[in-house]
Amino acid sequence: MEFIDGDGNIIVPKAVRPIIDLEETILGSKKGAKRQYRYGKLHIRDYDTHYTVHMDKVDPRSSPLGHLLVDAPEYLAGAAAAVIVGRRVGAAVYSRCKKEGKSTSDAAIDAALAGYLAGSSAGNIIANAAGLLKKRSE
Structure with a gap:
């Protein structure tokens, strides 16, 4: 075994x-x-x-951020990528929708959906890539 x-x-x-x-x-x-x-x-x-x-090097119950930084940086990188990409895509979609004459609520819904999809995809890709890099370095 x-x-x-x-x-x-x-x-x-x-x-x-x-x-x-x-x-x-x-x-x-x-x-x-x-x-x-x-x-x-x-x-x-x-x-x-x-x-x-x-x-683990850091107990997540006593230091959640420390645990993310030291033991699980791939999750922190994924979350950062999700926020950055999601916000940028959402803002771009909102601006385009408003220029096309959509209502504020319709533009906001389209922007939120596009931002969520793009952000979660980017976050997943970055977290997986960082996890692979982490495994290789260990």
């Missing part, structure tokens, strides 16, 4: 039960796990047949 997964997590069989009191958390990417837990900087994901375990 392989004991390290593709993300560098230690794989622990279900037969090995944790002896510490685990706190279920929503913080972190579940990556297909049924549940996830945190104990300080320890991050545990619970799958059907095994657990995966890794240590």
Whole structure:
């Protein structure tokens, strides 16, 4: 059996039960796990047949921004890209709609939809690219 997964997590069989009191958390990417837990900087994901375990450098419960900067910069990069692209596309669509004579509410709806779609696409692309770069550098 392989004991390290593709993300560098230690794989622990279900037969090995944790002896510490685990706190279920929503913080972190579940990556297909049924549940996830945190104990300080320890991050545990619970799958059907095994657990995966890794240590974060920064506990997201005590320093969410620090955790994003140090342990999960791909999410921060994706969020920044989403905001920047979404705002620019939304503003451009709003201006074009107003020049075409659309009402303010119709222009705002078109701008919000275009900004959301463009921003989420850009954010996803940047987060995935940054995640790949992060994996290569580790």
